[in-house]
Amino acid sequence: MTEQELERRQQEFDAKVANEERIEPKDWMPDDYRKTVLRQMSQHAHSEVIGMQPEGNWITRAPTLSRKAILLAKIQDEGGHGLYLYSAAETLGTSREDMVEALHLGKAKYASIFNYPALTWADMGAIGWLVDGAAIVNQVSLQRTSYGPYSRAMIRICKEESFHQRQGYQIMLVLARGSTEQKAMAQDALDRWWWPSLMMFGPHDAESAHTAKSMQWKLKRESNDQLRQKFVDQAVPQAEFIGLKMPDPDLHWNEDRGHYDFGKIDWDEFWRVVSGDGALQPPTSGTPYQSPGGRRLGTRRHACL
Numbered sequence: 001m002t003e004q005e006l007e008r009r010q011q012e013f014d015a016k017v018a019n020e021e022r023i024e025p026k027d028w029m030p031d032d033y034r035k036t037v038l039r040q041m042s043q044h045a046h047s048e049v050i051g052m053q054p055e056g057n058w059i060t061r062a063p064t065l066s067r068k069a070i071l072l073a074k075i076q077d078e079g080g081h082g083l084y085l086y087s088a089a090e091t092l093g094t095s096r097e098d099m100v101e102a103l104h105l106g107k108a109k110y111a112s113i114f115n116y117p118a119l120t121w122a123d124m125g126a127i128g129w130l131v132d133g134a135a136i137v138n139q140v141s142l143q144r145t146s147y148g149p150y151s152r153a154m155i156r157i158c159k160e161e162s163f164h165q166r167q168g169y170q171i172m173l174v175l176a177r178g179s180t181e182q183k184a185m186a187q188d189a190l191d192r193w194w195w196p197s198l199m200m201f202g203p204h205d206a207e208s209a210h211t212a213k214s215m216q217w218k219l220k221r222e223s224n225d226q227l228r229q230k231f232v233d234q235a236v237p238q239a240e241f242i243g244l245k246m247p248d249p250d251l252h253w254n255e256d257r258g259h260y261d262f263g264k265i266d267w268d269e270f271w272r273v274v275s276g277d278g279a280l281q282p283p284t285s286g287t288p289y290q291s292p293g294g295r296r297l298g299t300r301r302h303a304c305l
């Protein structure tokens with residue numbers, strides 16, 4: 001391709017992005033754009049599939065038949081999301097086998113939150129409420145992403161994810177209004193899943209390798225910190241409504257900003273967990289489990305591994 005032709009195609013691509021048109025598989029796109037969309041979509045697809053595992057662990061231990069049926073349907077949906085996303089990513093010219101191989105070789109990532117163990121039934125509530133809740137905040141924004149197949153996959157995924165979030169919140173609500181022990185179990189799950197949920201949005205904008213370019217391409221429509229703030233503002237009143245306490249002494253409403261301020265995220269823990277630190281050492285009776293990041297994880301009394 002001549003330099004002139006390349007420039008013409010680049011201008012055409014830039015104009016489409018500026019005019020809010022979607023980039024389609026048959027369209028010319030810069031190599032870096034293709035690489036970045038593929039990285040994000042394959043990471044997203046892997047997260048959906050790996051994300052089935054902590055919940056899959058609880059299918060045989062769901063407390064009632066109805067809870068089991070709901071959990072099964074929810075986990076199947078996550079598998080389906082992975083499949084739409086692999087199909088959408090294949091339109092960029094890579095096969096599903098190559099994406100899965102990259103995952104197995106450690107070249108592709110998945111959301112680090114799925115390295116944390118699901119220790120009690122309340123974790124099914126916390127995962128739905130917080131993990132799906134954080135995923136939706138991001139995915140609603142991605143419905144307007146510039147890559148057509150990704151944006152269309154997000155529309156269907158958001159509808160299903162919204163049911164997932166509600167079923168999780170409903171589990172938490174029932175536990176929080178139950179016996180003292182059930183309420184303690186719900187609080188323990190919130191304590192363990194809150195900070196990892198905030199980490200799902202990725203590093204702060206100033207530390208985020210890809211955000212600036214992805215925003216310019218309208219691949220990302222809101223930055224990691226903007227999305228994280230939306231999630232916090234939404235989750236805090238939800239916790240208050242069911243009478244649970246967020247595990248963050250620095251969390252408070254900031255009248256001037258019109259948002260909640262919150263405490264510092266432990267990024268050392270994030271990077272340790274991203275790089276595979278997830279092994280759980282079973283405690284001796286009554287001593288706490290340690291999270292992959294070293295935080296206290298509840299006791300053997302609550303765990304049903």
Ligand code: FAQ
Nearest residue numbers: 044047048051110111112131135200201202208209210211
């Ligand atoms: N975990 O430059 P940035 C779900 C990596 S779906 C691990 O800010 P970017 C459904 C990042 O890859 C949840 N690694 O990156 C469900 C990069 O490393 P690289 C998944 C992370 O892409 C619920 C480096 O850090 N959702 O949960 C994470 O611009 C319940 C620098 O980061 C999506 O994937 C992380 N959390 O922004 C299923 C949404 N964050 O690749 C079952 C789509 C960052 O250069 C049960 N993805 N890294 O080696 C995105 O929106 C973006 O990729 C972000 C990260 C926002 C996650």
